[in-house]
Structures are given as structure tokens and as C-alpha cells.
Amino acid sequence: MALIVSLPKPLSVSPLKISAPLGGALAFMGLDGCLPLFHGAQGCTAFALVALVRHFREAIPLQTTAMDEITTILGGMDNVEQALLNITRRANPKVIGLLSTALTETRGEDMEGDLRVILGRNSELAGVAVVPATTPDYDGSLETGWSKAVEAMIRWLPQGPQVPQAEQVNILPGSHLTPGDIEELRAIVEDFGLEPVILPDLSGALDGHLPSGWVSTTLGGTSLERVGRMARSPLTIAIGEHMRGPAEVLRWRTGVPVLVLDRIIGLDPVDRLMVALANVSGRPVPLRYQRQRSQLIDAMLDGQFAFAGRRIALAGEPDLLWSMGRLVSEMGARVVAATTTAAAPFLAEFPAERVIVGDLDDLDEQITEAGGCDLLIANSNATQLAARRGLALFRVGFPVFDRLGVAQRASAGYRGTRDLIFTLAGALADAGSHLVTEHRHEHAQATAG
Amino acid sequence: MLKQKVQELMNEPGCATNQAKSAAEKKRGCGAKGLLPGAAAGGCAYDGAKIALQPITDAVHLVHGPLACEGNSWDSRNAASSGCTLYRRGFTTDLSELDIIHGGERKLYQAIRAAAERFWPPAIFVYQTCVTALIGDDVEAVCREASKRLGLPVIPVVAPGFAGSKNLGNRLGGEALLDHVIGTVEPEDAGPNDINILGEYNLAGELWQIRPLLDRLGIRVRACITGDSRYVEVASAHRARAAIMLCSQAMVTLARKMRERWEIPYVEGSFYGIQDTSDTLRGVVRLLVDRGADPDLLTRADALVAEEERRAWARLESFAPRLAGRKALLYTGGVKSWSVVSALKEIGMEVIGTSVRKSTSEDKERAKALLGEEGSTFDAIPNAEMYRMLKAGEADILLSGGRTQFVALKSRTPWLDINQERHHAYAGYDGMVELVRQIDLVLNNPVWAAVRRPDPWDADGRPLEAPSWL
Numbered sequence: 028m029a030l031i032v033s034l035p036k037p038l039s040v041s042p043l044k045i046s047a048p049l050g051g052a053l054a055f056m057g058l059d060g061c062l063p064l065f066h067g068a069q070g071c072t073a074f075a076l077v078a079l080v081r082h083f084r085e086a087i088p089l090q091t092t093a094m095d096e097i098t099t100i101l102g103g104m105d106n107v108e109q110a111l112l113n114i115t116r117r118a119n120p121k122v123i124g125l126l127s128t129a130l131t132e133t134r135g136e137d138m139e140g141d142l143r144v145i146l147g148r149n150s151e152l153a154g155v156a157v158v159p160a161t162t163p164d165y166d167g168s169l170e171t172g173w174s175k176a177v178e179a180m181i182r183w184l185p186q187g188p189q190v191p192q193a194e195q196v197n198i199l200p201g202s203h204l205t206p207g208d209i210e211e212l213r214a215i216v217e218d219f220g221l222e223p224v225i226l227p228d229l230s231g232a233l234d235g236h237l238p239s240g241w242v243s244t245t246l247g248g249t250s251l252e253r254v255g256r257m258a259r260s261p262l263t264i265a266i267g268e269h270m271r272g273p274a275e276v277l278r279w280r281t282g283v284p285v286l287v288l289d290r291i292i293g294l295d296p297v298d299r300l301m302v303a304l305a306n307v308s309g310r311p312v313p314l315r316y317q318r319q320r321s322q323l324i325d326a327m328l329d330g331q332f333a334f335a336g337r338r339i340a341l342a343g344e345p346d347l348l349w350s351m352g353r354l355v356s357e358m359g360a361r362v363v364a365a366t367t368t369a370a371a372p373f374l375a376e377f378p379a380e381r382v383i384v385g386d387l388d389d390l391d392e393q394i395t396e397a398g399g400c401d402l403l404i405a406n407s408n409a410t411q412l413a414a415r416r417g418l419a420l421f422r423v424g425f426p427v428f429d430r431l432g433v434a435q436r437a438s439a440g441y442r443g444t445r446d447l448i449f450t451l452a453g454a455l456a457d458a459g460s461h462l463v464t465e466h467r468h469e470h471a472q473a474t475a476g
Numbered sequence: 477m478l479k480q481k482v483q484e485l486m487n488e489p490g491c492a493t494n495q496a497k498s499a500a501e502k503k504r505g506c507g508a509k510g511l512l513p514g515a516a517a518g519g520c521a522y523d524g525a526k527i528a529l530q531p532i533t534d535a536v537h538l539v540h541g542p543l544a545c546e547g548n549s550w551d552s553r554n555a556a557s558s559g560c561t562l563y564r565r566g567f568t569t570d571l572s573e574l575d576i577i578h579g580g581e582r583k584l585y586q587a588i589r590a591a592a593e594r595f596w597p598p599a600i601f602v603y604q605t606c607v608t609a610l611i612g613d614d615v616e617a618v619c620r621e622a623s624k625r626l627g628l629p630v631i632p633v634v635a636p637g638f639a640g641s642k643n644l645g646n647r648l649g650g651e652a653l654l655d656h657v658i659g660t661v662e663p664e665d666a667g668p669n670d671i672n673i674l675g676e677y678n679l680a681g682e683l684w685q686i687r688p689l690l691d692r693l694g695i696r697v698r699a700c701i702t703g704d705s706r707y708v709e710v711a712s713a714h715r716a717r718a719a720i721m722l723c724s725q726a727m728v729t730l731a732r733k734m735r736e737r738w739e740i741p742y743v744e745g746s747f748y749g750i751q752d753t754s755d756t757l758r759g760v761v762r763l764l765v766d767r768g769a770d771p772d773l774l775t776r777a778d779a780l781v782a783e784e785e786r787r788a789w790a791r792l793e794s795f796a797p798r799l800a801g802r803k804a805l806l807y808t809g810g811v812k813s814w815s816v817v818s819a820l821k822e823i824g825m826e827v828i829g830t831s832v833r834k835s836t837s838e839d840k841e842r843a844k845a846l847l848g849e850e851g852s853t854f855d856a857i858p859n860a861e862m863y864r865m866l867k868a869g870e871a872d873i874l875l876s877g878g879r880t881q882f883v884a885l886k887s888r889t890p891w892l893d894i895n896q897e898r899h900h901a902y903a904g905y906d907g908m909v910e911l912v913r914q915i916d917l918v919l920n921n922p923v924w925a926a927v928r929r930p931d932p933w934d935a936d937g938r939p940l941e942a943p944s945w946l
Contacts (some may be wrong), residue, residue, distance in 0.1 A: 037587040040591075042543065046543050064514065070606075074548040085882060090515070092513045096636075114514040117515060129571075133576055163542070164542035165572050240860075241863035241883065241886070243860070428552075
């Protein structure tokens with residue numbers, strides 16, 4: 028049980044948050060033939076673009092309505108119209124994700140209303156699906172933008188007839204799942220004889236592969252045609268608390284029942300996934316996963332020594348924090364410092380004394396108060412903090428720009444969890460022996476006393 | 477206020493590009509064509525101002541706006557510091573919806589005070605952003621008041637993103653220095669051989685390739701604006717005797733105004749390329765001597781230049797056998813194209829083309845003359861066309877910036893970053909040798925043979941070879 032502490036403070040030092048429009052753009056990367064468009068100044072797009080490129084090491088399609096001082100005062104409808112037309116002519120996308128920013132929301136643009144007018148008077152845009160999402164930077168963080176964008180996709184993209192199709196299941200993954208996780212998840216679902224409709228599916232465009240030619244939109248992801256078949260599924264599985272909203276909207280629109288899994292890392296949640304898939308498909312759990320479950324348990328038996336009593340500092344978006352925090356504490360480690368980006372109520376159940384809604388400076392302070400820690404788990408922005416404190420940093424979340432392959436790391440499922448346990452155990456071993464740390468800790472206390 | 481400033485900056489008499497324009501073109505301003513909705517690329521004015529000032533390493537750089545402006549990008553520039561690391565931390569007021577409704581001035585003041593009390597920096601730079609400009613937060617007034625109450629310089633940088641391009645932002649950053657910083661501290665050690673370097677950000681440590689050359693001539697860098705600089709150095713920059721202005725478009729107004737206000741003459745130069753480095757060194761030495769430095773400096777500069785050039789060319793020659801005849805495509809606006817072209821041609825590489833975006837008309841002419849028959853100059857190549865060129869093997873290596881990185885890599889073509897995100901330093905004589913060394917490393921990496929190995933199956937996945945076992 029954790030106390031969620033959200034103290035208003037005027038100065039954010041070393042921010043942990045990533046802007047909501049960026050989260051929204053990331054979600055649109057999981058649709059095939061898509062080009063996300065920020066309705067804002069060109070810098071809004073440039074910063075997000077650079078961050079995404081540095082993380083994924085892929086070309087990222089992202090455009091801007093290029094608002095300037097004058098259009099901000101007069102209204103941005105013309106810019107939206109011009110941008111939609113220019114993008115359609117140049118890149119010929121199937122979908123355009125239109126994301127608002129703090130600039131246009133502060134001005135109070137009626138983006139949806141404008142869009143209806145624009146679509147009504149431009150026959151050129153008839154062949155492209157435009158999905159508007161309201162994602163001001165001043166509200167929430169990466170997960171917020173992601174979840175709002177997915178909700179907008181569900182609201183705006185057309186649904187086909189509700190012909191029940193038993194061999195299909197909807198998956199709504201949260202932003203904390205990597206393309207590698209999605210691939211693993213797809214394989215699991217398919218092994219039950221089910222066809223997954225994953226919204227959004229980052230493994231199509233951002234898995235790091237070579238396309239056969241140059242494409243200026245996303246080069247893979249869920250097609251509109253598949254999204255239109257979601258109404259046929261007997262079940263929607265949402266992963267992460269921030270996907271509950273979009274899943275509920277899908278249920279409201281299509282009547283498809285919803286199962287929200289809080290995470291898919293760890294024995295218990297993967298068990299729940301397996302049971303759900305077995306029930307939907309009417310098939311037994313494949314032998315491969317029965318074997319993998321036993322392998323995971325063996326890894327937990329071997330790995331517990333490395334985790335027991337170790338002190339972890341953790342920073343990330345709420346669902347990422349939850350996934351990582353639950354895993355390390357289930358393995359016997361203690362989360363002695365936890366910082367997140369939003370006061371998500373479910374974090375009251377988080378296995379730590381406190382969860383601070385704040386920045387990496389708050390995490391730093393918590394670590395000091397806790398008398399130090401063995402391992403820091405956070406994104407690459409924590410590199411400076413780790414270096415100052417001489418701590419090992421295990422990189423998760425977004426952005427990770429100084430290590431290869433984090434975007435492809437698969438931690439989902441039994442096998443993914445097992446691999447993650449091994450990697451974390453290695454990081455903890457490198458971080459020094461428990462005994463030495465405890466000695467140091469006592470020594471520090473003695474000196475302080 | 478901002479509008480006047482922008483107009484003034486758009487009509488820079490010191491800028492060659494601007495002077496070559498007609499009256500109508502001048503009125504339209506520079507960088508205007510970059511802002512086409514749905515087809516724009518590049519940063520905003522705030523981005524430019526931040527890039528220009530953030531390398532002041534001991535200051536707090538506080539961004540007043542919603543999260544994205546700082547949160548998405550902090551600590552992503554590779555501007556190196558020889559000591560202080562404060563500039564690498566992200567500081568922002570991270571405005572919430574309520575802050576925007578009630579106005580952010582109070583929060584800004586509290587943020588400035590919190591930063592001052594916690595870090596005791598010599599100065600705090602406060603960056604205006606679109607949203608705080610739109611809601612009318614008077615950043616200048618808050619800074620003035622905070623400065624008075626806290627007893628340290630708090631400098632407003634009024635360059636909201638929507639004011640224009642990144643380049644305009646660079647210049648607005650320079651204006652902030654002129655209005656609030658330069659000339660506020662009198663140095664006690666001003667000397668006849670003191671210079672400023674303008675428009676050098678010490679990316680990948682490039683300043684450190686230049687400084688030793690100046691050291692050997694007994695020239696002291698009073699202030700580098702702003703690479704690896706301390707606040708007090710910039711504040712006392714008005715006592716330099718001459719200046720070198722690099723990255724020409726970005727800091728030209730600053731250079732001109734410093735000449736007008738403090739009679740500091742400047743030479744427009746570049747440290748990319750061997751000839752450029754020599755010319756720039758000779759140029760600044762001449763200015764110093766004109767202003768009363770020991771004339772012997774000229775002779776010593778000539779000797780240094782001759783020795784360094786000889787050494788550099790000798791080292792470059794050793795790469796010739798590995799690089800001669802290989803074809804390079806240059807695509808950049810940052811590093812002066814023609815100076816790189818001349819070095820590559822000298823070691824026998826073929827330059828099939830170079831972009832001349834952001835280059836002055838003089839630069840374009842020089843590049844054309846150098847390229848001769850086999851090469852061409854161009855403004856922009858669409859990504860799809862560049863991909864086709866590289867896939868067809870028209871170039872052996874692409875030298876460019878991050879934006880076209882994946883056009884090269886996805887077509888399995890060697891690529892070297894020569895833009896601002898680069899991790900290797902390419903300035904001065906050693907820098908040019910390093911550039912060629914990196915080209916050699918990238919181009920001759922055995923990995924290219926491996927990654928170009930075709931699929932051993934056909935389009936349907938059927939093996940192309942019969943089983944080799946019996």
C-alpha cells in the first residue's frame with residue numbers, strides 16, 4: 028500500500044514526464060499507412076520527432092500545422108486544412124492522426140468542428156481517415172496522450188457489421204509495451220488459434236526491419252480494415268490501467284466484453300492471460316506455455332537470491348511503474364523510492380511506502396531519504412542522476428536513447444518475464460553484493476548518528 | 477516589442493544572403509518559406525534560442541511553459557563542458573491547465589526563486605514559450621523583479637516558438653545577451669590578444685580542437701558564445717579586441733552590434749576544412765594586430781598555419797589508398813559543404829553531389845567550381861529519390877544529418893553524421909583528419925558486405941540452392 032504524494036511545486040527539475048501529444052503520436056505509429064500531425068508550432072513536432080527517432084532509431088513520420096503568431100491569433104483552421112491537403116498529396120496516407128497541443132488548446136480551437144467543415148468541403152480528403160485527438164501538453168503525460176489517441180481511434184474509425192467471429196480477440200496494449208512485447212503477445216494469442224486485432228500495433232512499424240522501398244508514412248501496423256472488424260471479437264483484452272478508458276469506449280460502441288489485465292509481466296498476470304485465452308478459444312493451454320510457466324517458476328527460484336532485500340529506486344509512467352515495481356517486489360526486492368508522472372488511483376496498491384508524483388529530482392531526494400539504493404530503474408533521462416550517485420541504471424520506458432534494443436526487449440509472457448528476471452538479476456549482481464551495501468548503509472547511519 | 481526585434485533581425489545588413497535580396501524579398505523576411513503546414517521541418521524560435529544559450533554551462537536555463545518545450549528534449553544536445561554540468565539539467569515551470577487559466581507569472585517567480593536558492597547559479601535564463609506568450613505572461617517584468625529581489629541576473633529570453641524558425645531563435649538568443657548580459661561585468665585582466673568566438677557551441681568538443689591553436693599563438697578566448705562558457709566570461713565579452721564569427725547566419729547580428737557598440741571587429745570564418753581554418757586564424761590575427769597587438773603575431777601565425785597544414789595533409793594522404801575513387805554524397809546545411817568537398821577531393825574521393833541549402837551564393841559558386849564535371853549541387857532531394865539513388869549504388873557513402881540517416885541505413889549504404897548531433901569533433905586541422913578517419917572506418921567496415929547478402933530464398937521463401945548434402 029502506498030501513499031500517493033502529489034505536491035504542487037513551481038519548479039520541475041529534470042522532468043520525468045513526456046508530453047501527451049508525443050504519447051498520442053506514438054499510438055498512431057501502430058496504425059498502417061498513418062501519418063500523425065501535430066496541430067501546433069513547428070517546434071512541438073520537431074522535439075517529439077527527435078525524441079522518437081532517438082528512441083527507436085527509425086525514420087518517424089510526423090508533421091506539423093506550423094502555427095505562427097498570426098494564425099494563433101486568427102485561428103488555425105486554415106493551417107489544419109492546408110496541412111491535411113499537403114500531407115495527402117505528398118504522402119498519400121490511409122490515416123492521419125490529428126493531435127492538438129497546448130498552444131491550440133489554450134487558444135480554444137474547436138478542432139473537431141473545424142475538421143468536419145474541412146472534410147465536408149474537400150473531396151480530396153475522402154480517401155483518408157482523419158482521427159482527431161485532444162492532447163494538450165498541460166494535461167498528463169505520455170500514457171495520457173496514448174490512451175486519448177487510442178480512444179479517438181475507436182471513436183472515429185469505422186466499424187464493420189457485428190458478425191460474431193469466435194477465432195478473434197481484440198488487444199489494446201498500453202504505451203508501456205514495447206514492439207518486442209507486442210510480438211510476443213501476438214505469438215501467444217495465435218498459438219491458441221486466435222487472430223489478434225491489436226490496437227495500436229507498434230510491432231508493424233517500429234520493430235526495426237528493412238522495408239522494400241522508401242515509405243513516408245508508417246510502414247506497418249494495424250490496418251483500418253482490421254480495426255473495422257473489432258466489433259466481431261468475443262473479447263477485448265486491455266493491458267494497463269490507462270487502457271481501461273479506451274476499452275470501455277469500445278465496449279460501449281460494439282458490446283464486446285472487456286478484460287483489463289493490469290500488466291503482462293509476472294507469473295500471476297500471465298496466468299490470467301492464459302486462462303482468458305483458453306476460455307475464449309475453447310482450447311487447452313498449449314504445451315509450450317505449460318513448459319514456459321514451469322521455466323519461469325524455475326527462474327524465480329534461482330533468481331530470488333539476487334533480488335531478496337535489494338533496494339530499488341523506480342521512476343516511470345504509472346503503468347510502467349506498476350509493472351516493474353510489482354515484479355521486483357514479488358521477487359523479494361524493496362522499492363525504496365518511486366516517482367511517477369500522474370496521480371493514478373490504482374497506485375494506492377503499489378508495493379512501496381510512497382509514490383511521488385514528480386520529477387527525477389524528487390526521485391533523487393527519495394533515494395537520499397531512504398539512505399541510498401542498489402539499482403535505479405528509469406528512462407535514459409536518469410543517466411545524470413545515476414552518474415552523480417554512482418548507481419547502476421536499468422533503462423526502461425521512454426526515452427531510452429543511449430542503449431540499443433530496449434525498444435525491442437520482450438518482457439511479456441512467461442518467457443519474457445523469465446528473461447527480464449535474468450537481466451535484472453545480472454544488473455543487481457553488477458551493482459555490488461548485498462552484504463557490502465548493508466555494511467555501507469550501517470556505516471553511513473553510524474556516521475550520521 | 478518582439479515584432480520590432482524580429483523585423484530588425486530579418487533585415488540584417490551584415491548578412492550576405494539578405495543583402496543579395498530584392499526589397500520585396502527582404503520584406504518577406506528570412507526563413508519564411510519553411511513554414512508550410514503539413515510540409516515543414518525543423519525547430520522553432522524557442523529551440524534556436526535555447527541552442528544558442530544553453531552552452532553557458534554554469535547557468536540555470538528555465539523554460540516557462542507547458543511540459544513539451546523542455547520535457548521532450550532536455551539534455552539532448554551534445555554541447556560539451558569542461559566543468560559545470562548545471563546546464564544539462566532540465567528546468568521548467570511545467571504549467572498545468574489551472575496555471576494557464578490563472579496566469580503563470582507567480583509560478584514563474586517562485587520557480588526562479590526555487591532555482592536560485594537550490595543551485596546558487598551566477599545567472600538564470602528564462603525562456604518564454606508560445607503558450608505563456610499567448611496568455612500574456614510578462615516574462616520580462618517577472619525577471620526584472622526577480623533580479624532585484626534575489627540579487628542575481630535573471631535574463632528573459634523572448635523567443636516563443638511561433639515567432640519563427642530556429643535560425644531566428646538563434647538570433648533572438650543573441651539579442652538577449654546584448655540586452656542583458658554582455659558588458660555587465662568588467663574584467664580585471666583584459667589583454668591585447670583577447671578574442672571572442674561567436675557561434676561555436678562546442679558540439680562534441682570542437683572548441684577544444686581550436687583552443688590549442690589559439691593558445692600556441694598566445695591568443696586568449698575571452699568568451700566563446702556560447703560553447704563551454706561561463707556566465708561571467710560572456711558578461712565581460714565586450715572587452716575582447718576582436719572576434720571570430722562562425723556558423724555565419726546564426727550570430728551575425730550579434731557580431732555586428734558588438735562591433736558598433738564596443739568596436740570589436742570580427743572576421744567571418746569557419747573551422748571546418750584546412751584552408752578555412754588557416755584563413756580564419758590569419759584573419760583574426762590581422763584584426764588583433766590592426767588593433768595594436770604585437771605585429772610579430774602575423775609571422776607566428778603564418779608559421780603555425782604552414783606547419784599544421786603540412787602535418788594535416790600528410791596525415792590525410794595516408795587515407796588515400798583506402799578511399800580514392802569512392803563516391804560520396806554530401807547532404808547538409810550545417811558544415812560548410814565546399815570546405816569538406818575540397819578535402820575529400822584532395823584524397824581522391826569523388827563527390828557526386830552536394831547540397832547547398834543554407835549556403836550563401838558565394839559558397840554555392842565555390843562548391844560548383846570545386847565539383848567540376850562529375851558532381852552537381854542541389855537544394856533538396858526528396859527522401860524517396862535519395863533512397864533510390866543510394867539503393868542504385870550511385871554513392872558509396874552519404875554524409876548528412878540525422879534526418880536522412882535512415883534513408884541511407886535502410887538502403888544499406890554507409891552513412892556518417894556530419895550535423896549537429898554528431899559525436900565526433902570535426903573542427904580545425906585535427907578535425908578534418910578525424911572526419912576522413914571516420915569516413916574510412918564507416919566506409920570500409922566489413923559489415924556492409926554482410927548486410928547486403930541477399931535472402932537465400934525466393935519471394936515465396938523457397939531456397940534458391942538445392943540441398944548440399946548427399
